[in-house]
Amino acid sequence: MLAKRIIPCMDVESGRVVKGVHFVNLRDAGDPVKLAAFYDREGADELVFLDITASHEERDTKVELAARAGDEVFIPYVIGGGIGSLEDIRRILKAGADKVSMNTAAVEDPSLITRSAKRFGSQCVVVAIDGRMRADGTWEVFTHGGRTPTGIDLLKWATEVQRLGAGEIMLTSMDRDGTKKGYDIPMTRAVCRDVSIPVIASGGAGKLEHLAEAIEQTGCDAVLAASIFHYHEHTISEAKQYLASRGIEVRQQAHSGN
């Protein structure tokens, strides 16, 4: 049986990790590749780099990041942030990334999902969906880093991206993101019920219990978290041990000869 995945996410701007990171045992935790290699050694199952460098700057930052990560990271990694063309995707994958995630561009041109899935395979195509609850209790899709409402119903969009060829959904609750109050369980559960592709729950993780709750109560395949790992409130191996103690199947990092 597949293990549930734990995925640390790094926001990267102009080649540096954006959110303050405090690691005593890491010389340069602001370097996303050094931080990623550290998470790999600690037992992370996959990594997400969200490049938020403004689009008017050098557009090759994502390709460079993918290539540099390939030198030191030996687990799958996803590159996201402002990816809008097949050529972007081709270069990022060729540099060593396993998947790309697309968000705003997929909403503006849904055919991008189908074209990239056909060319590179669905397994490379992650669609990131940012959602917020509406007054009537349904959820709406937001774009541009959660700033722009689209009027699109989130559950309809989730099933649509699956139909268009997405291999995975990275689902972020804008209501919970940054609150550390736990994942949005009802929204995540609703998406997991409606699609058959893997869902990564994101937004709101503040303690290890939150990771377990999302896995146990929603049917998600992976949990994404940033601050609880970046601030070293918990190590990845502590998270794995905790989940295993609750009967959740996880990969425990083995220590090899080196």
Next chain:
Amino acid sequence: MTRGIGIIDYGVGNLRSVEKGFEKVGVSARICARPEELDDYDGLVLPGVGAFGDAIENLKGIGLADAIIAYIDSGRQLLGICLGMQLLLTYSEEHGRSEGLGVIPGSVVRLPGEVKVPHMGWNVMNVPKDVPLFEGVDSGSRFYFVHSFYCLPDEAEWTVGVTPYGVEFSSAVGRENVWGVQFHPEKSSLLGLEILRNFGRMVTGARK
């Protein structure tokens, strides 16, 4: 003139990760693309992602298929990774039927409908017997998989790793000097690198 391991480039997939993985464990590895180059290497890796039919057409079209078979006949070690493992078998049922290299008799078939396909993520590999490729790797360890088809070798003894996913399938094969793993060692963290290190050792050991 020996060059360590040659990673065969036939126009599909990402070879850089495999190259970097060997580099990380101190094994000399280079990407090679011309049939006449293969002989220069002490061991070969056949990587691959994508469709079986396209891959075998590419290999045959540039004369690599015959060169790989001749290389294997010379007794030197070859490791197939993911689609590269599947290409070693006789044929695949992906998109009808495509002939493979046939160095490990058997077929490549689709995972059963009851499980999510592609099989993507970290799954266990049980190791039924000791083989040099998995030295230092405990049976039941997890590796990173991304695939929709699996290998069904004709002889049970060629299966050196088994993974449960809807069926118990051969996640690793070994027949004399030919090896294959369905998962990606270059994306399987420390234990995956350990397998690359073992292969490097097997290749140089064969020269003693």
